[in-house]
Amino acid sequence: MLKEEQEVAVLRVPQNPAPLTSTVIHIHSETAVPDHVVWSLFNTLFMNWCYLGFIAFTYSAKSRDRKMVGDMSGAQAYASTAKCLNVCTLILDIHVTTALIILFTSSSMIIFQAISQTVKNLKGQ
Incomplete structure (x- = not known):
């Protein structure tokens, strides 16, 4: 026998007359x-504002x-309104x-121009 055939022979599930059973777990995610x-x-x-x-x-x-009370639809409605107000x-x-x-x-530029114009006028006199 080849080495791979020996590994396959070892990995085979033994034949058991008992039926296989399975367990299903349902997890409810909130x-x-x-x-x-x-x-x-x-x-x-x-x-x-x-x-x-x-x-x-x-x-x-x-x-x-x-x-907290468990009313997810009410919580969703209030959360939607809060999100809209936040946006x-x-x-x-x-x-x-x-x-x-x-x-x-713009007001700073206007003030600066007014000051510079006043300074020019004072120097010109």
Whole structure:
């Protein structure tokens, strides 16, 4: 016999008259519902335009409460609202920050030009 044939002969399952049984385990995975509490808290503390961050934080807390009770559909609904409010807050903050940067830059340039024009006028006299 070749070496491979000997290994196959050793690995064969012995014939047993007892039937083979199998066990099936069903694992129920819980659906993860993100509640966006950290994002809402960040928006509440740093970007609270029109109190949208605070409202988003309230919906996030409600979502977490629903999740603790076991109401996953209610938790999903509150989490969806919190996410929408957080996105709106973020977009609004980006627009306001951009507008403030443009306003600050343009007003600084206008002031600088006015000062330089005044200095030129004073030197010319």
